[in-house]
Amino acid sequence: MTDITKERTAPHFSCTAIIGVGLIGSSLALALRERGLTDKIIGIDQDKDVLARAVALNIIDHAASSLKEGVQDADLIIVAAPVGSIGEIVARLGEHARDGAIIIDVGSVKGVVAAAATTLPERLFFVPSHPVSGTEQSGPEAGFASLFEERWCILTPLERNDDAYRGAVDKVAALWRAVGAQVDVMDAEHHDLALAITSHLPHLIAFTLIGAADDLESVTEAEIVKYSAGGFRDFTRIAASDPVMWRDVFLHNREAVIEALGRFTEELIALQRAIRWGDGKALHTAFERGQALRHAIVEAGQETASPNFGRDIKGDEGSEQN
């Protein structure tokens, strides 16, 4: 939550290695390229097909055949893999990255990343990053350069106080600003609490609703689809997100998510009780809070003011019908 240096000069890297060329990795590659922040982009991915598609889409310049080959010349290394893989990747970077390289990740959980970073030598500068942005889509085809614009990126720097590391943090902050993001800095523990409520719990709730609907015998899937405009469809967007990414988030932010879930369940039981006992006043009081919070989110530029997210406006592809 500390404010960071206002360094606004866009940084420049001669060679960027991106490990994991999915939605976030691709979007960052496209944003770096569009703004001239790097001379060359090398892609690394377990999935050779993903790499070939990323080359064909001109997202990366070169597909590396191994992590070692891909990172050895890079002065910027972006780890855009699921949270569960970051530890192993970081350990290998300790061996293969060149002196002075800046490493960032883009993971949604930061405690586990900070723990993994303790094995890194001092010659490498790892600045854990979390751009709070994304879509429900996955893979290189889903990437786009403006994904980070007006969104927040949270940095959770390691406990290092040497000048070289502080310089690297400034440079990473400037990188995120250069791709359009606003930058916050906080410790990993607070990040994991804040994101548990603003991101992880909403995803868990959305997955839960899908599961509850799936299990009903009395209502058919066809009915759920047809009447989804009553509210259900809003939840399916985030429930369509990458299952591997989200599995890893919950496995690695267990305590904060269970804490947030506890609050959620208390509130849910209180509302259930109000429904059971016909306490209209309690329901009304609880329901009144939504409008003010949404208004604040719209005002902050994090949401559209258009009704129904603007998706039902005529001419939008949402109105295509078979």
Next chain:
Amino acid sequence: MTDITKERTAPHFSCTAIIGVGLIGSSLALALRERGLTDKIIGIDQDKDVLARAVALNIIDHAASSLKEGVQDADLIIVAAPVGSIGEIVARLGEHARDGAIIIDVGSVKGVVAAAATTLPERLFFVPSHPVSGTEQSGPEAGFASLFEERWCILTPLERNDDAYRGAVDKVAALWRAVGAQVDVMDAEHHDLALAITSHLPHLIAFTLIGAADDLESVTEAEIVKYSAGGFRDFTRIAASDPVMWRDVFLHNREAVIEALGRFTEELIALQRAIRWGDGKALHTAFERGQALRHAIVEAGQETASPNFGRDIKGDEGSEQN
């Protein structure tokens, strides 16, 4: 779920009375007018200011000074008031509506409406209706004529088998089709179960998440707003819906909502347990279901295929920033 007559000739009414000129009442007024389905529209509302605005916006032709005056000449009466008020309004219509008038409501709960209708004389034809569409906004300014296009409208006809009543049901179905909706027919009890899962539970969950976020001491509201693009903002749309309307929905569909809530809580506890015990396989299996269901909803024309509901596309007002 029975299929209804395919009567597609648009009906015509000489005088339409709309009781409750909010989002749905206004939208229906605008749709009727745009398609030439009525010669005249009279508005009735407890709130005189709402009525004056509806006249100024050219949504209604005339603001009635009382329910009696407003409905006495109407051959179509639309009850667009919160579910909790429908019973009392219907009882008064039994006194004041003219012989042969067709009455529809637009409420989100149908069991309570069917119960209210038992007091009506046979000379009136009440066809309970629920257009499964809406936005998070309220009041006459929020209305628009295309609100019902491509959405489903569910009819839950009363237990009357006379030809005149069946004719009225056909005419109401044709009315909804004429404003762009697709029509389903089912009994009130099944409606209330199906909508509990596709609409009422999602709203309750969204209100619950807002409350849980509000109660956290460790994370500030400013942080919730800033990082809401991580998923939270999706829930605020339906949580910004009219608190009175939703209070009434929960008070009048108690049993079905509590049943749906039971399924939801079971699923939530199962996922919480998987998180606590680090059961990645169970989480992955649960999370995989979201993509298929969303795909089905997009295919059915009930949702946009654009990432992030299309709201982050440049040029959209969602990208305005202060």
